[in-house]
Amino acid sequence: MIKTKTISAFVLSGLFVGLTIAATAQTTQPADPALKIYRATPPKINDLVHTKLDVRFDYKKRYMYGKEWVTLKPHFYPTDTLRLDAKGMDLKTIAVVKNGKNVPLKFKYEDSLSVNIQLDKVYHNNESYTLYIDYTAKPNEIKQHGSAAITDAKGLYFINPDGTEKDKPTQIWTQGESESSSCWFPTIDKPEQKTTDEISMTVPAKYVTLSNGRLAAQKVNADGTRTDTWKQELPHSPYLFMMAVGDFKIYKDKWRNKEVSYYLEPKYAPYAKQIFGMTPELIEFYSTTLGVDFPWYKYSQIVVRDYVSGAMENTSATLHGEYVQETPRELIDAGYDAGRSTIAHELFHQWFGDFVTAESWSNLTVNESFADFSEMLWAEHKYGKDEADAHSNDAMQSYLGSPDAKTKNLVRFHYNNEMDMFDVVTYQKGGRILNMLRNYLGKDAFYKGLNIYLKTNAYKTGEAQQLRLAEEEASGLDLNWFFNQWYYGAGNPELKISYKYDEATKTETVYLAQTQEGQIFKLPMAIDIYAGGKKNRYKVWMNDKADTLNFQSATKPDLVNVDGDKVLLAKKTDDKTLDEYAFQYFNAPLYMDRFEAITFAATHQSDKAGQKVIIAALKDKYYGLRIKAIKALNMSNDEIHNAALPVLASLAQTDENTLVRAAAITALGKLKASGNLTLFKQALTSQSYAVQGAALNAIALLEPAQSVALAKGFEQDNKGALSQAIVTVYATNGDGEQWPYVYQKFSDAGPQAKFALTRSFAAMTGRVEKPEFAQQGINAIKDLGVKYKQFGIGPFITGLLTDIKTARTKLNDAASATAADDAIKAVNDAK
Incomplete structure (x- = not known):
């Protein structure tokens, strides 16, 4: 499903048995009373066959x-009833189509969530029937809550429909996962269902439409509208249905003989190839790697405003948030994690999630862990193993850093809400598990x-056991x-590693201990021993809570590298010395080898070996490790300096x-050396917003007044790091003259950027002269806290508001101090 684009400081970081034993695992109930409900796969009474919408x-x-017009048939047992999910609708007519005529049926609409329909007779599984439903969807009146992964769940979204919001296009788009497609058409809204579809959209003729499958027909109407008909003639699940309507420019690309297209706002259309141009190469790579060609008629990607998550892999028509x-100029600074990884993630879903779909949310891993x-996988192919390993380590740390994640199975049959499944276990842990399986x-x-x-489950559903059987068949x-x-x-295992060399017996002993509570893991791994100028690799298994492994070595090894492939999903405590880590940096081949060595050396910069690693790492072949080394520098140490x-x-x-370059400028800026001022000013001419932002911040540390004047020159053209730098400079060194700009910038920012600006914005709110400005800031921060409180940011926001109250009190601004008090209460009271 969706790759979440999250607020990293507060939310998830947007992306790897035997049948008898598995059954036991599935039905064992956890101690938490709130999670005692066993989430069985919904029974299939009726099967969707075809869905036609107008x-x-x-x-x-x-x-x-x-x-x-929805066509169904009984799954196995005869039935004379049908239940459809239909959320928040006016259901005007429900009829069965008989000989071209609509025969009304009796139905009961329950809690505006589902409709129970009495069919006209008992149907058997060798016959199908078609219902006609006339209805009105009212998405803005639906009372459904979102989650950390998807912040809203009303299915159908009208963006700036009256055209009253300046600089925002008018758009309509849908978001079906997990079970929100039934907010805009009645259906059996479960991932186990598969249906073909035909969607006809009547829209203002000036707009473009997109949906699943192929554009089969367009008809211009006399009233200034146009009706576009899209047909998806291969079966897919209801949550993968999509529509989008708006002023988009289409860039046509292709893969082999299939259309590949990119839908963008007109002002971004000239950059379509730069944003999405890697897509045909991606499709070719995945098709070749999997041995299954891209399975759909076309592949489109569309970018919309105000999207409620990161992106969504609707069948053949992925929808992206505007990030x-x-x-x-923004793309200059875009690392792999910025947008490219999302493009790769959503495309892979066209196989894992769309072509073969998780049969239940409990088995979401077969969708999301693969994506x-x-x-x-793509980073490894396109950008090199260092990029792939860096990305994988970031994902693993996201999982390891989430305390409650360690209590959750990857395949889970107990949860409060299916959206609970969209977490660091299903995504980041699951992805690492697949990487271990590939390595093994x-x-x-x-x-x-x-x-x-x-191939076994094509256009059907799958679960983890089917994956196991397939991998067993292959291997x-x-x-x-x-x-x-x-x-x-x-x-996951928490692995303690220690070493001892016996000179008399020429034996290197490696002690492995699993220190976690709970299950003991079986861990196949490689151990590399570097001695006498060469490396020997040993394939070993850790089967017990503690294992002692002995290796013959004529000389004391320079390095024993446990988990030589650096694939174990584990928290490691490794008893290596600084000299061994230094040897590891210069001789072991992988990103994680160097990462571990830099991490250790960073805390030993008074030692020559530590200095040698840190200084060498400034020129590491991988940019991420160069940045890591720059940020680790202890410039108060004369030798390092x-x-x-x-x-x-x-x-x-x-x-x-x-x-x-930006990280280096930031490090130099902290030295506050006037001799670097020329370098910083020269950096302001860069095309990179990151470089410009770092330079402006560095100048602010040397020449605060000058930085304000320089910042003004960038007000018309700034994004990302430069935008944050301008706000920081104004918030720290500016006054009321700069407030309107700062306030507007903060108000217009998306969630991620807004959180990056919040501290600086709050600081300026506390000291700006005019009470009306302060109250604008207080209200904006309050609104942010109320909106995102569900993600755990309440204490952070109330802390800022408390600081603002203190600052306004010192300025004798009682009205703003009271407003801050009211704002704190509003955040605390928010649901």
């Missing part, structure tokens, strides 16, 4: 008027297993042990990566 929109009322819609894994089986066997899984190996501990168990200074100056001016 819809038009009332922009003023925010309604959709729909006519539906992927960037200018060339998360695919981000690393070998790439060829692993991908052969994926091929078997996809010839039993994988019950792997799936029992990683898919049907919770947590003297060695690093010329390197930083060079990086700040010539590094090929703009984020490295």
Whole structure:
């Protein structure tokens, strides 16, 4: 499903048994009373066959008027009833179509959530029937709550429908996952259902439409509208249905003989190829790797405003939030995690999620863990193993840093709401589990297993056990042990590693201990021993809570590298010395080898070996590790300062990566050395917003008044890091003259950018001269706290408001202090 674009400081970081044992795991109830309900896969009484919709929109009322012809048949047992999900609708007519005529049926609409229909007779599974439904969808009147992954759940969204919001286009789009498609058409809104579809949209003729499948017909109407008919003639699940309407420019690309297209706002249309141009290469790579060609008629990607999550893999028509819609200057600074990983993630879903769909939300892993894994897979192919390993480590740390994640199975049959499944366990942990499985089986066997899984379950549903069987068929190996501990168990190993060399027996002993509570993991791994100028690799298994491994070595090893492939999903405590870590940095091959060494050396910068690693890492081949080393520098150490200074100056001016240049400028800026002022001013001419932002902040530390004047010159053209720098400079050094700009910038920012600006904005709110300005700021911060309180930001926001109250009190601004008090109460009282 969706890759979440999250608020990293407060939310999730937007992306890897035997049948008898598994059944036991599935039905065992946890201790938490709130989670005692076993979430069985819904029974299939009736099966969707085909869904035909004819819809038009009332922009003023925010309604959709729909006519539906839905064809179904009993799954196995005869039935004379049908239950459809239909949320918040006016249901005017429900009839069965008989010989071209609509025969009304009796129905009961229950709690405005589902409708129970009495059919005209008993139907058997060798016959189908078609219902006609005339209805009105009223999405803005639906009372459904969102989640951390998807912040709203009303299914159908009218964006600026009256055209009253300046600089915001008028759009309509849908969001079906998890079960919100039934907010805009009656259906059996479960992932186990599959149906073909035909959607006709009548819209103002000036607008473009997009839906699943192919554009089959367009008809211009006499009233200034146009009716577009889209047909999806291969079956897919209801949550993957989509519509989008608006002023989009279409860039046509292709993969082999299939259409690939990109729908963007007109002002971003010239950059379509730069934003999405890697898509045909991605499709080719995934098709070749999986041995299953892209399975749909076309692939479109569309960018919309005010999207409620990161992106969504609707069948053949992925919908992205606006954060992927960037200018060339923004794209200069865009690392892999910015938008490219999302594009890769959503495309992989066209196989894992759309072609084969999780049969229940409990088995969401067969959708989302694969899509998360695919981000690393594409990075490895396109940008190199260092990029892939960096991305994978970030994902693993997101999981390890989430305390409650360790209590959750990957395949979960107990949860409060299906949206609870969209978490760091399903995404980040699941992706790492798949990476371990690939490493254990070998790439060829692993991908052969994926091929078997996809072909066996094509256009149907799948679950983790089917994945196990496919991988066993491909490899010839039993994988019950792997799936029992990683898919049907919770947590991860916490691994303590220590070493001893016995000179007399020429034996290196490695002590491994699992210190976590709960299950003990079986861990196949590689151990690399570097001694006498060469490396020997040993394949070993850790089967017990504590294992002692002995290796013969003629000399004391320079390094024993446990988990030589750096794939274990584990929290490690490794008893290596600084000299061993230094050797690891310069001799072991992987990103994580160097990452671990830099991390350790950063805390040992008074030692020559630590200094050597940190200074060398400033020139590491991977930009992310150069940045890590820059940020780790202890410039108060004279030896580090003297060695690093010329390197930083060079990086700040010539590094090929703009984020490295920005990090180097930031490090130099903290030195507050006037001799760097010329370098900083020169950096202001860069095309990179990140470099410009770092330079402006650095100048502010040296020349506060001058930084305010320089910031004014960038007010007309700024994004990202430069926008944040301007607000920071104004908030720190400006006055009431700059307030309107800061307030507007904060108000217009998206969630991610808004949180990045919040501290600076709050500081300025506390000290700005005019009470009316302060109260504007207080209200804006309050609104932010109320809106996102569900994600745990309440204490952070109330803390800022308390600081503002103190500052306003010192300024004798009683009205603003009272407003801050009221705002704190509003945030605390928010649901």
